[in-house]
Amino acid sequence: MLALDRVGKTYPNGVHALERFSASIKLGEIVAIIGGSGCGKSTLLRAIAGLDRATTGTVTLDDIAITAPHAKIGIIFQEPRLLPWLSVADNIGFGLSELSAAARREKVARALDRVGLADKANAWPRELSGGQAQRVAIARALVPQPEVLLLDEPFSALDAFTRRDLQDHLLDLWNDTRPTLMLVTHDVDEAVVLADRVLVMRPRPGRLFEEIKINLARPRDRNSPHFDNFKRRVLTALDRSLDRNVPDADAKSTTGEAMWW
């Protein structure tokens, strides 16, 4: 279990990015964090990843305090961040250096197959499209079999079709080992299609505003009325988190706001 206990972060320049954020997330749960810009989403994720340290509060995974990057926690960034001097296969195997070469090769081959890039094993990262590169990044993070996988707006730089494709693909991969997924996004559609729980945050300073459970069976139909209903609820919560006046949530059209920035 991943436990966040009153996590807060104030940067050295005085910016109060995050305040008393508490949540506990079960193994295998998918949680989406959504909120306006400057609500501390990325700060929170970096604290869980151990890349930055929280100024107050604690992050614990199975009762181990996280203060530095941990083997059981993987992260996928907004950019693929592949190492340009390594082939696609070597990029995926980057976190497996303690394994024997044969074991590593086998795991990498399986991962390549799983993300549908078996034919690109020896390609350079520069030869990949944006979607392919992000697939490699996903494979690289999943191949050491983390217990928790953090995703920081992983698909926001992709076009709408590729994004949908990769969302489905991510769920499919998640189903293999069922790690905990914690996803930061500003795309309401993405949050509702992926998450068991959506945590809406409120900015300045960033804190938890509302929690919405998505009780929809997977695979989820993006066009069903239930799906729309959850989307509307998340949108309403977002609007309220920004103190916007929304008298009648149900009358609101959501079509124009499927991509919520």
Add this chain to the structure above:
Amino acid sequence: MAMTVELPALERTEATTPETKASSARLRRYAGPALGLLLPVGLALAWEIAVWAGLSNGRLVPPPTKIFATMVELAKSGELSRHIIATLSRVASGFVIGVVAGTLFGAISGYWGLARRLLDPTVQALRAIPSIAWVPLFILWLGIFETSKVALIAVGVFFPVYLGVMGAISSVDRKIVEVGRTFRLSGPAMIRRILLPAVLPAYVVALRVGLGLGWMFVVAAEFMGASEGLGYLLIDGQQLGKPAQIVAAIVIFAILGKTTDWLIEIATAPLLRWQDAFGGRSGAA
């Protein structure tokens, strides 16, 4: 209308046989270097003709055939190889020392902020001194023979390598370094697996600049009392009034400098195939 214009052209490209295609590809491959040779060879030819036609006596600027004859003469007596080996070994030892020191100090300054603040101002101040100014001091300290010459070349090589390595390491993308952190790389592993490959392209440039300065400084070093070496050939040619020997030495310098530079390029090209840079693929000669 447009169709009728385009069709014959299409047919013609299809009609070209594989052999003509292959030969035109070969032609293109050699066309680049050949184009580069056009200007120097043309100028040499023009000068040769000018001297032959009596437009100039060619005493101060000897024609190519005379320079070549001087080279052959020097080579026959075994003098030439002795001078080349002397110069090459000086450049090589000075280059190695300069590169090792420059890489080490550059890496320390680039990686460790405190070291940079401590070390860099002094190094930059030393860099501002024209390196020839060290010559009297080096002769006093290290004697007139090999050591002072190698030291001067090493000083010349040190600064560009130091600057290149320091700049490259301190500007490695933080995002790439973070990838290393999330995989919990230790300090040495971070340097070996992330920082070194990331700075390699800049390092190769620094090595080539360093080598160029090494060739520059070997002449200065050999001007200060050498009994052998290409620089000695220059001084000897000046004192005994043998312009052909001077030009021959200069030409050999050009050939050696270009060859060693090309060797670095060839040796490092396989390590840099991954680069996705403007001219990264077509720029390699």
